[in-house]
Amino acid sequence: xxxxxxxxxxxxxxxxxxxxxxxxxxxxxxxxxxxxxxxxxxxxxxxxxxxxxxxxxxxxxxxxxxxxxxxxxxxxxxxxxxxxxxxxxxxxxxxxxxxxxxxxxxxxxxxxxxxxxxxxxxxxxxxxxxxxxxxxxxxxxxxxxxxxxxxxxxxxxxxxxxxxxxxxxxxxxxxxxxxxxxxxxxxxxxxxxxxxxxxxxxxxxxxxxxxxxxxxxxxxxxxxxxxxxxxxxxxxxxxxxxxxxxxxxxxxxxxxxxxxxxxxxxxxxxxxxxxxxxxxxxxxxxxxxxxxxxxxxxxxxxxxxxxxxxxxxxxxxxxxxxxxxxxxxxxxxxxxxxxxxxxxxxxxxxxxxxxxxxxxxxxxxxxxxxxxxxxxxxxxxxxxxxxxxxxxxxxxxxxxxxxxxxxxxxxxxxxxxxxxxxxxxxxxxxxxxxxxxxxxxxxxxxxxxxxxxxxxxxxxxxxxxxxxxxx
Numbered sequence: 001x002x003x004x005x006x007x008x009x010x011x012x013x014x015x016x017x018x019x020x021x022x023x024x025x026x027x028x029x030x031x032x033x034x035x036x037x038x039x040x041x042x043x044x045x046x047x048x049x050x051x052x053x054x055x056x057x058x059x060x061x062x063x064x065x066x067x068x069x070x071x072x073x074x075x076x077x078x079x080x081x082x083x084x085x086x087x088x089x090x091x092x093x094x095x096x097x098x099x100x101x102x103x104x105x106x107x108x109x110x111x112x113x114x115x116x117x118x119x120x121x122x123x124x125x126x127x128x129x130x131x132x133x134x135x136x137x138x139x140x141x142x143x144x145x146x147x148x149x150x151x152x153x154x155x156x157x158x159x160x161x162x163x164x165x166x167x168x169x170x171x172x173x174x175x176x177x178x179x180x181x182x183x184x185x186x187x188x189x190x191x192x193x194x195x196x197x198x199x200x201x202x203x204x205x206x207x208x209x210x211x212x213x214x215x216x217x218x219x220x221x222x223x224x225x226x227x228x229x230x231x232x233x234x235x236x237x238x239x240x241x242x243x244x245x246x247x248x249x250x251x252x253x254x255x256x257x258x259x260x261x262x263x264x265x266x267x268x269x270x271x272x273x274x275x276x277x278x279x280x281x282x283x284x285x286x287x288x289x290x291x292x293x294x295x296x297x298x299x300x301x302x303x304x305x306x307x308x309x310x311x312x313x314x315x316x317x318x319x320x321x322x323x324x325x326x327x328x329x330x331x332x333x334x335x336x337x338x339x340x341x342x343x344x345x346x347x348x349x350x351x352x353x354x355x356x357x358x359x360x361x362x363x364x365x366x367x368x369x370x371x372x373x374x375x376x377x378x379x380x381x382x383x384x385x386x387x388x389x390x391x392x393x394x395x396x397x398x399x400x401x402x403x404x405x406x407x408x409x410x411x412x413x414x415x416x417x418x419x420x421x422x423x424x425x426x427x428x429x430x431x432x433x434x435x436x437x438x439x440x441x442x443x444x445x446x447x448x449x450x451x452x453x454x455x456x457x458x459x460x461x462x463x464x465x466x467x468x469x470x471x
Contacts (some may be wrong), residue, residue, distance in 0.1 A: 013035045013037050013045060014035065014036050014037065015036070015037040015039050016036060016037075016038075017037060017038070017039045017040055017084070017243065018036065018038045018039075018040065018046060018086055020086055023046070023075070023086060026048060027032075027049065027104040028048055028049065028050050028052045028325065029048065029049075029050050030050065031050055032050065033047060033048065033049050033050070033178050034047070034048040034049075035047050035048075037059075037092075038090070040090065041090045041093045041094060043058050043060045043096070044056065044057075044058055044072075044090060044093035044096055045057050045058070045059055045091055046075070046089075052150075053074075054074065054075040054083075055071060055072075055073065055074045055075060056071075056072040056073050056074075056075060056084055056089040056093075057070060057071050057072060057090070058070045058072055058092070058096040058097070058138075059206055060096065060097055060100045060345055061100065062100055062105050062108075063100070063101070063103045063104075063152050063301065066105075068100070068105060068106075068107050068108075068443050070096050070106045070107055070109065072084060072089055072092040072093060072096070072471060073088070073089065073092065075089070075111045078413075098107065109258065111282055118173050119173075119295065120174050122172055122173035129155065129175060130176055130177065130238075131172065131174065131175055131176065132167065132168070132171045132172050132173075132174055132175075132176050133168055133172035135175065135176045135229075135233060135238055136163050136167065136168070136172075136229060139229050139233070140156070140159065140160065140163070142232070143232075144178045146158050149324070151326065152319075152320075152322055152324060153319070153321075154322070155315065155322070158221070159225055162218075162221060162222055162225055163225065166194075167187065167226070167299050168223050170187055170190075171183060171184075171187060174206075176233060176238055176239060177238065177239055177240075178347070179243060180243070181243050181244065183243075184226055184230070184243050184244055185245075185248075185252055187222075187226070188219055188222050188223050188226065188252055188253050189252065189253075189358060190217070190220070191211075191218065191222050191351065192218065192219035192253065194420075195218040195219070195238070207418055210454050214297075216253075216254070216255075216256045216466075217255070217256045218250070219250065219252075219253040220255040220256065221247065223244075223249050223252060223253035224249070225248070228316075230242065230244055259383070259385075259386065259389070260389075261381060261382050261383070261386045261389065262386065262389055262390050262393045263379070263382060263386065263387070263390045263454075265445050267377070268290060268378045268390065268445060269445050270377040270379050271286065271290065271362070271373060271379055272286070272287060272290060272296065272381075272442075272446060273377070274372075274373050274376035275287055275371070275373070277376050278340050278369070278372070279470045280338075280341045280368055281342050281354075281355050281356075281357060282361065282363075283338065283341075284338040284339060284341065284342050284355060284356055285299055285300065285363050285369070286347045286369070286373065287334065287335070287338050288302075288335060288338060288339075289384060289387045290387055290391075291332060291334060291335045291438075291439050291440060291442060292314065292329045292331075292335065293329075293387070293391035293392065293408065293409045293435065294316065294329060294410075295321075295322060295385070295388065296366060296384050296385065297320070297362075298316055298320055298321065299354075299355070299363075300355060300362040300363040300364075300366075300385045301320060301353055301355075301362035301363075302314070302353065302355055302362070303350065303351055303353055303354070304343075304344075304348040304349065304350055304351075304352040304353075304354055305349075305351060305352075306352025307330070307331075307339060307354075309336055309339065309340065309343075311337075312330055312331040312332070312336055313328055313329070313330060313331060314328065314330075314331055314335075315327075315328045315329075316328070316410075321410055323410065323411075323412055324412075325412065326412060327398060327407075327410050327426075327428070327431055327433070328428060328431065328432065329435055330432045330435050330436045330439065332407035332436070332439035332440070332442075332443060333443070333448075334439070334442070334443060334446075334448065335439065339354065342354055342355065366384060370383075371385060388409055391409065391435075391438050392406075392408075392409050393407075394438055394441060395408060395434050395435075395437065395438050398437050398438065398441060400433075400434045400437060403427070403430075403454075404427065404430040404431070404433065404434045405434055407427035407431050407434070408428055408430070408431045408434035408435050408438075459463050
């Protein structure tokens, strides 16, 4: 045999001038697969498995540089002109090379044809409204419009994304009643492998500070989503039996361990100062996260109509919170200054998103900003959401009662169902007091005057005195 070339799979492909005599005499390999390229027609490869299955393929590159492998036909070794002959294979290889040069891609065309068949099959079955695709759409619409506990827009978007990416391409065309437990558990396990492969990059190619993701969180969220859908389907009578094992999440897709990262006072100052390198809107995003302990999306989509700069208040409506409960956050002098720096010259409409760089849209680009902040602050191992945990921990350290501190970050899960039923107190004043104290603490770390808007007299006297006494 003549020289060798490296196939896209990593195997070595021998080269020689193929002829019928050699094809009749060649024997299956003892192990693996034999691949021999034809020196007469570049790209034509003869393949023979240890089981004796032989075929012709063409290897080449598309006009955009992607490597592709096109199966041309089968060949039965030892029998001249059985299946696709050498001459026919060479002609087919020339045709494939010509198609690639003109921008064609037979592999992609076959893939697209298969996708079209799946879509047509799904459309036909969807007419009966019983495909996984149709039932998921019905479930999502019902949950988003649920008058008692509707999904928040952000959660609805997350569910839609994971369904569109992980569920619909695999099971969307199947009738829901025909799916099996193995279909759903295999879907979840396969998604974890897919996410891991997609996100796993060599350290030298990964941006500094970018976390390595192992697919655990993605598969756990998919499991919760699928479980909620199938429970709904069972309740609606769409399926007769549970299609996920009861309490199977721990074995199939256990959630990632709870995060514990809390920034130190010095790290808070470093992150605050790192924001000086950013434009006013990005700087405001970082500093308002620190001061208000609000969620990323709540700050990113802050609207002009929610802000009362004169009173130093930010009223976050329930439509924009994770639990659907609105609450009011105090704005210290530092917070007001950041907002004034980005406030439009002309009075904005109530629904104007003041941190968005594009009209009608809130702030985007959390990841890129985080990488720059890490580099400037020299603080590692934290996420934006950890600023909420930092504020919550800081409020406890400052003496804020537990239920007041939980209310300050809009948590209701810490209270029992019975407490939530009978205790209808909204904790509005306590939220103002707790966050005012936290904002005064941050101002003290920065060596600035708290200059907070005095909070209601119903707040704890001790907390009020501490807040107003800070330098």
